[in-house]
Amino acid sequence: MSVENALKLLGVSEGASFDDILRAKKSIISSCKDDPDTIAQVEAAYDMLLMQSLSQRRSGKVVDSSVRFADVKASNASGMGSMPKWLQTTVKSSPVSVEAPAAKELGVQAGVYGALMVLTYVNGASTPLGVSYGADVPGLILATSFGATLYFMTKKNVKLGKAGVITIGGLVAGAVVGSAVENWLQVDIVPFLGIHTPATVVSEFILISQFLVSLYLI
Incomplete structure (x- = not known):
């Protein structure tokens, strides 16, 4: 899958922030949870854009600082880390998710x-x-x-x-x-x-x- 196709599938523009890409992915998956083919394409598009950001980061280009990779500790922006495990599971499995506002x-x-x-x-x-x-x-x-x-x-x-x-x-x-x-x-x-x-x-x-x-x- 090309970067252009990934952007088009997720409905985001080039240079979109990590939060915008993640939000688009969650929105599409929540509305197509009974369509495994669409979910697989969305996941592939998300991975493609994530890998592009990783490549830019390794080459020294400036990318969205909110993008998180394996060597970067995930932030607790949404407050999920302070929730009990059962509540985190409930929130993650719900078609409606909670997100901290900017x-x-x-x-x-x-x-x-x-x-x-x-x-x-x-x-x-x-x-x-x-x-x-x-x-x-x-x-x-x-x-x-x-x-x-x-x-x-x-x-x-x-x-x-x-x-x-x-x-x-x-x-x-x-x-x-x-x-x-x-x-x-x-x-x-x-x-x-x-x-x-x-x-x-x-x-x-x-x-x-x-x-x-x-x-x-x-």
Whole structure:
């Protein structure tokens, strides 16, 4: 297999970082786990690009410093080394994997979801007591967060269908946790931090869940 074919098969450009190549490989394998021929081709393409980087390294050319070979100790960027063995096995065998975000991604996504959370709080706190929460406000905010999560996940080479399922899962998880917390707080009876609308509490937890999903899952 040529380098050009390997790049085309993995859907990455020449000069792509090790993390981009590895991410592309994982994404394709997770979506084609029932197709051994495709998986074998993807593994061969990955090995080809890895060997090319090794050859460049031995010849003294500058290559991605994140590429790891047998003589380089693997980094613990994703935090897997601190996990129990049973949890590492579960994460590795799952079609959804956990990956530590880059600092740049963290800043951008924290800004987006932070702004949505502030907007949700302001609208909830400013709604007069006894007045129902305007349905268009939380709906628009949650729709925006849903779209943002899909966008951030597809930027990590996650296929749209898989990204949609993960995003919906995050939304449901946030709604469940938010509802449980709201039932405990009962902000419609005893306001909390100026919030007296249950929808605000639930929406805040959904946004937190979407933020974490977009950062760590792939």
